[in-house]
Amino acid sequence: MFASSSAALMLLLLGTPATARTCPPPGAMEGRCIELTADQTEEVSEVQLSPGQPTTFHFDSDVRADGVTLEDREHFEVASGSQLLTLEPSERLRGAQPGRLRVCFADGEAPGCASFRLLFHPVMGERRVEVFRHPRTMDSVQAELKKMREENARLRAENEKLRMERDRPDGLKGLLSSGMVGRSGMPSQSLIGSITLRESNTLRPRSVMTFRAPGRVAIESFLQNMDAARAWTLQGAKLVGPKGEVLDATFFPAEPIPPGEERQVWIEVMAPEAQTGGPFTLKLWEADGQRTFVMGNVTFPDFPVVEGR
Structure with a gap:
């Protein structure tokens, strides 16, 4: 035929x-x-x-x-x-x-x-x-699928976290009902007199407080940008433990610290109490990766022992 x-x-x-070709117009x-x-x-x-x-x-x-x-x-x-x-x-x-x-x-x-x-x-x-x-x-297809599955798992975990937070009440009711704050409040301590700093740091901490709640720890610090010409834009944060273990951290706010000015910065880590004994080294890095801030001897308070109910 x-x-x-x-x-x-x-x-x-x-x-x-x-060879691989593309369709013409x-x-x-x-x-x-x-x-x-x-x-x-x-x-x-x-x-x-x-x-x-x-x-x-x-x-x-x-x-x-x-x-x-x-x-x-x-x-x-x-x-x-x-x-x-x-x-x-x-x-x-x-x-x-x-x-x-x-x-x-x-x-x-x-x-x-x-x-x-x-x-x-x-x-x-x-x-x-x-x-x-x-x-x-x-x-290459399997590698991309693996990456997509990992990203989907991360997004599902974030979505579940947001859903749980949405289902809780706001304000003090939310803090009390979540267990983050108990009758004795939230354990905290000042570290400004015990931390160690690198000479190359271009940020200076004016105060350092650490906090502990179930499943998480936080650091509050007022950081001054010592560079008189350039803003300091925080891009990432992590805690490095005494044995080299690394805990990823989130931070707030993300706005740059203007030259010569001071900003309150919060760092938070989600981790079980067993992983947050310390002492830790806090590492912050800038958006372009050229400047970092390193603070050592960071510890977190223990939960107080509460007698009775």
């Missing part, structure tokens, strides 16, 4: 595989053009066929010999090669419901397969469909 085009078909089958090439990317594995492209008329799919990647699945295959004339697949629907498919074609590639990269929804039109069939694939190794 395809004798008239057999010579051209053999030339195409013997050609070298094409509409009208710049004959026929239809479809691009496949690794993040479109669930996308199904529609292709229109006409009974009695051949439609040729030209892939820029080799197709597995056993990688073609075609619904109602008995009603098609099929010619296939490493990168070509020609389908000619029989007259029995005139007016039929849409069918499905699935093609899987031989290199093991993503996207591994492509799906097409076949529509049948009496005369308006597409004669040629170019399929350009932008493959990625499965390792």
Whole structure:
């Protein structure tokens, strides 16, 4: 049935595989053009066929010999090669419901397969469909999926934390009901007389207070920017324990400290009491990473022993 085009078909089958290409602007090439990317594995492209008329799919990647699945295959004339697949629907498919074609590639990269929804039109069939694939190794896809799962887990944890906080009352009622403040208040202590500082620090602490609540500790400090020309913009914070253990911290506020001025800064760490014995070294770093603030001998108060209720 395809004798008239057999010579051209053999030339195409013997050609070298094409490198990854992109579809040209509409009208710049004959026929239809479809691009496949690794993040479109669930996308199904529609292709229109006409009974009695051949439609040729030209892939820029080799197709597995056993990688073609075609619904109602008995009603098609099929010619296939490493990168070509020609389908000619029989007259029995005139007016039929849409069918499905699935093609899987031989290199093991993503996207591994492509799906097409076949529509049948009496005369308006597409004669040629170019399929350009932008493959990625499965390792890179798995690494990205792992990163996405970790990010989703982090966002779910943050969402659960926000939901729990939303469900608590505000003000003192919220502090008391959450257990963060008990009958004896929140344990706190001043450290301004016992901390150690690096000579290279461009921030000077005017006061340092530490606090403890169930499952968290906090540091309140009034920090003065000693640079007379540049603002100091805090980007990150962490506590480093006596054995090198690192506790990630959050901070507030995020506004820059203007040159020569002083700001109240809060640092908070979510961690069990067993992990916050200290002494710790507090490390703050600036947005551009060039300036840091390091304060040593940071400790947190113990919970008081409350007798009776």
